[in-house]
Amino acid sequence: MTEIQAAAVSAINVEMTFGTFKAVKDASFELQNGKFLTILGPSGSGKTTLLRLIAGFLTPSSGEILINGRSVRAVAANKRSIGMVFQKLALFPHMTAAENVAFPLKMRRFDARTIPDRVAQYLKLVRLDGFENRRIHELSGGQQQRVAIARALVFEPDLLLLDEPLAALDRKLREEMQLEFRRIQKELGVTTINVTHDQREALVVSDQVIVMNDGEIQQNAAPTQMYRMPSNPFVANFIGVTNDLSGILTRVTSADATARFGNVELMGVHGGAVALEDGTPIKGAIRAEQIRIASAEQSMAGLDADFRGTVLDAIFEGERHVYEVEVPELGGETLKIIHHDRNDQSALEPGALVHIGWKNRDLQIFPAKQ
């Protein structure tokens, strides 16, 4: 390799097979030094297996994992410079908070005289100064999280791995800890790989997101790109609330595509990654919040597509309304629409006649099957 600085982590065609089950299929990616990567996917998608391969708890069936440009195939987990926060935290129950944090320093033979200072420094970093001598079961869920983070970071690892440590927390604490992870990661600049099934968390904390399904990497992109330009229907549906429309492609150019849905032809954009041909079945995907909705009397300016429909269901969620609208022109499809009620206090009732619309650039067109 001629790179001046190798990627912090690279996976090259990594595969992991358990018996006949392929948990990870041909996974390749790179992560640059100091960046925060989230591997996002439903349970059983292979994301945790991929993390455990990187940690060294499993050895890939084939392919290579490089850390700082060197293959780690022959390096045991306890010889890698990797800190890890586990799903159930796996704190040592017979030790105090400080002893837990000191443990990796002792195991890694740090100078014994420096250990107490370093432990204190990292407990301070996670805002747990004053809790040194508490036993693990005497700490709250959030405090235990913080001990686990301090234990994973105290020896200044090259890489930090987070195995869904926030999954068990209630929503408020989870969102607080997401920001906490982000703060600490920025402060220390440690390269981090986070695994989660929470798409919001992935968007909030990451520089880079990998979506996995069925052991395969579906897309590897920055959060905003992942959100705006999903590379296939799975990603489009997994991130955000998305409406699926089935249609037949009628015309395609390098920039956009036109397809017939029900009685109408609609124009949308395609990623260009996969060849689309006229006459093939396609999937259209439009996000619920990118559809505008107004009562039948009001007008909506600046939209490319405009349909009439009937409200089937209206759900009030506080800061927004979620509507389900049946659209006869689209072959009777029902669309989910998220409406952020900025100024108008009017809520649409079920049965109301409405019109809905969107911009062509918000309609994503994918081949029906990959």
Next chain:
Amino acid sequence: MNRSPTQTIVFWSVAILCVVALSAPTLVVLGASFTAGNIIDFPPDGFSLKWYVAILGERDLQQAFLRSVIVACICVAVSVPTGTLAGIALSKYQVKWAGALQIYLLLPFTVPLIGSGIGLMLLFGELRILGSLWPIGIATAVINLPFMIWAVSSSAASLDPDLELAAQSCGAGPLQTFFNVTLPAVTPGVITGALLMFILSLNEFLVSLLLVDARIVTLPVQIYNSIRAIITPDLAAVSVVFIAVAALAIIILDRIVGLEVFLKSK
């Protein structure tokens, strides 16, 4: 909870009946030991501590008690390392033939004691080691090992399976992981098991009876021999001391690890 009066009466009658039935033997022997008379009797004939004073002077009983304690200590020394390793292995690792192994380890428990006693007697006789105390310690360890394994494996089974991986990611090698993380984490189970083994071995009668000779009788056997000759209240007194030792062990257990750890054992 709302109960009808009839329910309450039935509930309490059953409970009281059980408590009385379970504690009656202890209460009888306790009462009998304080008798002022010269024959063992319940209710006791007056109150005195003279039989407790009497056992202080009986070298046979004291030496038998000492031997029982030695046997129990040998039993603990043998069963704690074996049972701890077996318990951890069976509950935490994918051991080949784990099911069969578990049944095999529980086997001493399913064979009637008289059967294993005779088996051990023949075996030890063949090895020409009958007549010493340590084979009795080993015998009680073998027979009661399932209790040790249960105590440890129930403790190990409740551990987070990621605990050892966490130790690895902290930089600990396999041995360091075992001694610094796995073993301390199952310590409550080990303590529970050790105390149980101590009590069970201390109390073991049938197997000891078959393995001892006249020079090395253990306390339960000594008491049994005395009963066959003449029943005096000093036997009740020594039984009470015996019960007190076992109770003390239970109290220590509760103080150190809490009885619920043992009661939760599967």
